[in-house]
Amino acid sequence: MNEKEWWKKSIVYQIYPRSFMDQNGDGVGDLQGIISKLDYFQELGVNVIWLCPVYQSPMDDGGYDIADYYQIDPMFGTNQDMDQLIEQADARGIKILMDLVVNHTSDEHAWFQEALTDPNSKYRDYYIFRKGIDGQAPNNWRSYFGGSAWEKVPNEENMFYLHAFSKKQPDLNWENPEVREECINMINWWLEKGLGGFRIDAILNLKKRIEYGQLPADGEDGLAFIGHWILNQPGIEEWLAEIDQRTFRKYNALTVAEADVPEDQLSRYIGEDGYFRMIFDFSYTDIDVPETGEWFLQSNWTVKELKENILQNELTTQKFGWGAKYLENHDQPRSINKYLPNEYQNDHSKKMLATLFMMLQGTPFIYQGQEIGMTNIRMDEMSDYDDIATHDQYRRAMLSGMSPEAAFEGMYLRSRDNNRTPMQWSDQKNAGFSGAEQTWIKVNSNYQTINVEAELNDDQSVLAFYQKLIALRRQAGPYQEAIIFGEVVPYEVPQEEIIAYKRSTAEEEVLVIVNFSANHQIVKLDGSYELLIGNQAYQTNLEQIKLVPYGSLVLGKKSEESK
Known part of the structure; x- marks a missing residue:
């Protein structure tokens, strides 16, 4: 590895700023709160922090609706606070x-406001406006958040955007070279400040193939999923290559894209000359979501499918480039609730999940609170949920004939707000997140037992386990070389519930064995190993081992030549 690939030895920690740490006492997390916790990141061992959007925004979609790319939203602080965060993090090697x-801006962005005010201004072509058909939308596309993907323009007859x-997130027109230039200039402006890079949102939606009229509906709402016409469309490659060459590569920036890329295109995306340094894999993190996207239904996945998805992605990705590994993010529920039955959701199984993903090839992304084992939250009523997608899913569940009780349970299982509740720092008021009387979203009631302060003082805690994995x-x-760069080789076992793989170099190999079941399992070994880390006991010089329910082990073995 050379310095151009610094991210391969990195551990990324994702922050949802509204919920991380409130320094000014208004019930909302802020940049000064993040600055106050920089020492915590050093103690944990991470060296990259990814911030969900902190740009100026009306927060219709948690900040992914940006009103000004160059300004920090007052909710989070000032541009000077952002400069301070970059500077103080850099001083700690972070x-x-x-x-x-x-892909889109807020409808409150100055460009869009001008486009609405003056149909003849150049900004009308910064977005995608189309005439309707007999006063109706140009087609029956369904947006990602439900409902029509077209919104009628106020005070104009038969015009839609x-x-x-959401309707407050109008799509930018990337066919317009001025739009591309504006975005490139903005990216470079931030990189000039010393930013380490970007997580890139919804990037494969940039190119649109617009069709008119009624398309075959795929839901009870009479609409058709928009993704078929705006994902991975031919021609997007030219734009992605231009952005990379004119921005990211100039600054040796880490870029990780939210992009579901077909295997035959992977080399163009994450190869040596790829558009990005890595992409996220959705095959196992969205395993609980049906193909229709109606996550209130759940997909009834199996461990066999999970195992196949994880290992297939590893084998595919390592052929072409580098991966980004994660169990949780701001769009996911808590992993312990997603992957495990209620009766086995405990610190032991949380350590198993940590082992499974932290030992894969690629850069690990840890989401805030994951390292202490935070869980989904039980809301009292639908009004407690802030997330726009959650309210859409609830509406669609009710339309499908589901009872209110069953629909509400579906929100508990999969709402994005499960991962957006305040970080649990201590057993004090509001989990130590804020001194305010009321926080912007509810604090999970289990903060008195699950919090950073308690786990820092417990060498058997989930937090302590994450620290050891990071180390x-x-x-x-x-074994560091094998753990970071070693090729992934599936370790064949007869049990479908055992996920096992090796990380191998010429000199050493690491064997990862995970029991994804509530039963004891026997696994044969192909040699004598030493224990590197595990959530259960292990004795050397055994021909086979007995794994406890949800047990996991990371074992190491040197080659004969290197001994």
Whole structure:
């Protein structure tokens, strides 16, 4: 590895700023709150922090509706606070990533306001406006958040604008070279400040193939999923290559894209000359979501499918480039609730999940609170949910004939707000997140037992386990090369509930074994290993081992030549 690939030895920690730490006492997290916790990141061992959007925004979609790319929203602080965060993090050897959202802006962005005010201004062509058909939308596309993807323009007859997400997020027109130039200039402006890179949101939606009229509906609402016409469309490659060459590569920036890329295109996206340094894999993190996107239904996935998805992605990605590994993010529920039955959701199984993803090849992304084992939240009523997508899913569940009780349970299982509740720092008021009388969203009631303060003082805690896993990757040691760069080779076992793989180099190999079941399991070994980390006991010089329910082990073995 050379310095151009600094991210391969990195551990990324994702922050949802509204919920991380409130320094000014208004019930909302802020940049000064993040600055106050920089020492915590050093103690944890991470060296990259990714911030969900902190740009000026009306917060219709949690900041992914940007009103000004150059200004920090007053909710989070000032541009000077952002400069301070970059500077103080850099002094600790920590790089900052921001979210890059250029598929759309907020409808409150000056460009869009001008486009509405003056149909003849150049800004009308910054967005996608189309005439309707007999006063109706140009077609029956369904947006990602439900409902029509077209919104009628106020005070104009038969004119609509496109929004792939909420109606307050009009899509930019990337066919317009001025739009592309505006975005490139903005990216470079941030990189000049010393930013380490970007997580890139919804980037594969930039190119649109617009069709008119009634398309075959795929839901009871009479609409058709927009993704078929705006995802991975031919021609997007030219734009992505131009952005990379004119921005990211100039600054040796880390870029991780939210992009579901077909295997035959992977080399163009994450190869040596790829558009991005890595992309996220959705095959196992969205395994609980049906193909229709109606996540209130759940998909009834199996461990066999999970195992196949994880290992297939590893084998595919390592052929072409580098991956980004994660269990949780701001769009997911808590992993312990997603992957495990209620009766087995405990610290033991949380450590198993941590082992599973932290030992894969690629850069691990830890989401705030994941390292202490935070869980989904039980809301009292639908009004407690803030997330726009959650309210859409509830509406669609009710339309499908589901009872209110069953629909509400579906929100508990999969709402994005499960991962957006305040970070649990202590057992004090509001979990130590804020001194305000009321926080912007509810605090999970289990903060008195699950919090950073308690786990920092417990060497058997989930937090302590994460620290050890991070140290295996970041600190020089006998197996670091295999853990970071080793090829992933599936370790064949007869049980479908055992996920096992090796990380191998010429000199050493690491064997990862995870029991994803509530039963004891026997696994044969192909040699004598030493224990690197595990959530259960392990004795060396055994021909086979007995894994406890949800047990996990990371074992190391040197080659004969290197001994």
